[in-house]
Each structure stands twice: as structure tokens, then as C-alpha cells.
Amino acid sequence: MKKEDIQQVISELQALKCETLKDVEEARVHFLGKKGVITALFEEFRTVDREQKAEFGRPLNELKQLAIAKVEELRDSLALSEAASGPREDLSMPGDTLELGSRHPVSIVRKEIVDIFRKFGYDVAEGPEIEDDYHVFEALNFPPNHPARDMQDTFFISAGHPNPLLLRTHTSSVQVRAMEKMSLPIRVICPGRVFRNEAISARAHCIFHQVEGLYIDENVTFADLKQAILLFAREMFGPDTQIRMRPSYFPFTEPSAEVDVSCNICHGKGCNICKGTGWLEILGCGMVDPNVLKASGIDPEKYSGFAFGMGLERIAMLKWQVNDLRHYFENDLRFLREFSTAVEV
Numbered sequence: 001m002k003k004e005d006i007q008q009v010i011s012e013l014q015a016l017k018c019e020t021l022k023d024v025e026e027a028r029v030h031f032l033g034k035k036g037v038i039t040a041l042f043e044e045f046r047t048v049d050r051e052q053k054a055e056f057g058r059p060l061n062e063l064k065q066l067a068i069a070k071v072e073e074l075r076d077s078l079a080l081s082e083a084a085s086g087p088r089e090d091l092s093m094p095g096d097t098l099e100l101g102s103r104h105p106v107s108i109v110r111k112e113i114v115d116i117f118r119k120f121g122y123d124v125a126e127g128p129e130i131e132d133d134y135h136v137f138e139a140l141n142f143p144p145n146h147p148a149r150d151m152q153d154t155f156f157i158s159a160g161h162p163n164p165l166l167l168r169t170h171t172s173s174v175q176v177r178a179m180e181k182m183s184l185p186i187r188v189i190c191p192g193r194v195f196r197n198e199a200i201s202a203r204a205h206c207i208f209h210q211v212e213g214l215y216i217d218e219n220v221t222f223a224d225l226k227q228a229i230l231l232f233a234r235e236m237f238g239p240d241t242q243i244r245m246r247p248s249y250f251p252f253t254e255p256s257a258e259v260d261v262s263c264n265i266c267h268g269k270g271c272n273i274c275k276g277t278g279w280l281e282i283l284g285c286g287m288v289d290p291n292v293l294k295a296s297g298i299d300p301e302k303y304s305g306f307a308f309g310m311g312l313e314r315i316a317m318l319k320w321q322v323n324d325l326r327h328y329f330e331n332d333l334r335f336l337r338e339f340s341t342a343v344e345v
């Protein structure tokens, strides 16, 4: 073993330059690998005479440390510069999720109802939310002292006027406008937002949505009304749905009825949604009062008709068993997301 051999490797190490991390690894193998030059020197050292060991041992160990340090230094500086010039993003990070919008449950129900009546040949009509007393009450045969005309129930905008402006309390006002404008026979449904001065609770709100319908022709009878409602109920709630009618009162229809459908949850056996009765109330209806026809210039001797009206939040409550009306207005995303799979595109 010669001192120059060690010196030679030291100079080689001092002159060592690497361009890439791959070069560094090759250099490490060349000096320190199993068949590397330093390893070979250690092999040779084993054969050195005992007296000479002290002379070579220390420089050999120093050489090894120098090689390890050099390799580490080169590796660190190259790793840093490669990271700085490479892509800065962490490509393994998950991407941003795309929030998909969905229809509001009330819109889903409105669309379903409108689609059903469109199939039956009904047109869709819309009218103003700010209405006058004439279209909301007077033309619909409300007597002047009817409680609906009270400030308690209706939001008046210009009270005290003979035909004051108000927020419509039902979309029957659109039916009046349809009767004024459309030619006979009339087959129309009127979806829209309505307003009533009610305290907000789980079962009532001051704003809600309706779909009302009107059919006027010659010889329209109560049997036609019953059949239309039955067909609608079966389309909406399933082919086995039964309906029943209970006598009721509305100023604009005579006779009037309230319609129940058989509970589609317990199928008539009785559950907590139908409160054990097996029936769920879904709408009000009746034969258009002759006074209403007359008010809009339609001859009640020649024509007759039926009308019906339902609350969309109520139907949505039945459909999805959401028993607090307020959820439909608060726009809490956690609630709305429940309906995102119900989107029809």
C-alpha cells in the first residue's frame, strides 16, 4: 500500500463535479460502493503489516469520511436546485370539487305538476304577484266583508283605495286574467308565489307557492272535475292512488270540495304522516261559481267549469316527508343538497 494511492483518490474527490443526482449516485458507487476504489483500499489495508497499520489506518478513514461528505454535499445542492426549477405544485393534491347545482324541491314539484297538466292539454299562465283587490277578491265573488280582505290575512300595499294594491293571496287572480283574455274553451294552470299574513311556523309561512287550475267549456260537470283530479293524483302519487272528496267552501266555487289522496306511505293502513287516517289532504276545488263567470263576461247559461288549487310546499312535504315548512325557505345548503340527486336534466 502506498500513500500516493490515498492522495490520488483525495485529488479525484476534490476535482469531482456532478451535473445531476444520477451523476452523484454514480460517483458514490465509484468511491464507496462494494467494488469502489475506497473499498478496494480498505481491502488492501487488511494485508498491510501490523507495524504499518497505524500509518495508513487514519488517512484511510479520513478519506472515507471525506468521500461521504462530498457525496452528501453534492446530492443536497443538486436536490435543492432541481426542486427549485421543477414544477411547484404538489401534483398529488386532490383537485377542487365542482359544486353541482340542483333544482329546489319546490321547483321539482312544480315542474312535475305542470308536466302532468300539460299532458292533459292545459296551458300555463302567469300573472303579477302585486295584484289589485278586483282580481284577487272582487271578481272571485268574495263578499266585501270576507275575512280574507282583512289586513290580518292579506298584505295590502295601498289600503283604503276602492281597488287597493296587494300581494296576491292565491293564483286564482291569474285565472281571472285568463278568463278576461283567453278565448273559450279555457284549460289553464297557474303556478306562482302567493303571500298571506301568517305567523311563520312549521306548518305556515307568509310566502308559499301554488298551482291552480281552471277548465271552462260547455257541459263541464263535477264528474269531469273528479276524473281530472283522479288522473292527476295517480300520475303524481302512483297508479293505485285513491281520492276522496269532502264538502268545503270557497267563495268562487259552488259546490266546493277538499280532496284527500290515499296515503302513499302506509297505503291506507294509517301512519304518522297521515295521522292514522290513511288519507292526506292535497287540494281544494269546485265548480266555478256562475257569478265568477259573469264577472269575466262568460255566459254561465252556456258555459260551466271547474277550478282547483294546491300548495306546492304541502305536496313537497308529503312527497319527501319534510315536516317543517321553514326548510323550504331558508336555503340551507345541507337541506338543498338532499335533493341534488332528484335533478332531472
Ligand code: PHE
Pocket: 169, 170, 171, 172, 212, 213, 250, 253, 284, 285, 286, 307, 308, 309, 310
Ligand atoms: N284559491 C284557493 C286557495 O288559495 C284554492 C282553490 C282554487 C279552491 C280553486 C277551489 C278552487 O286556497
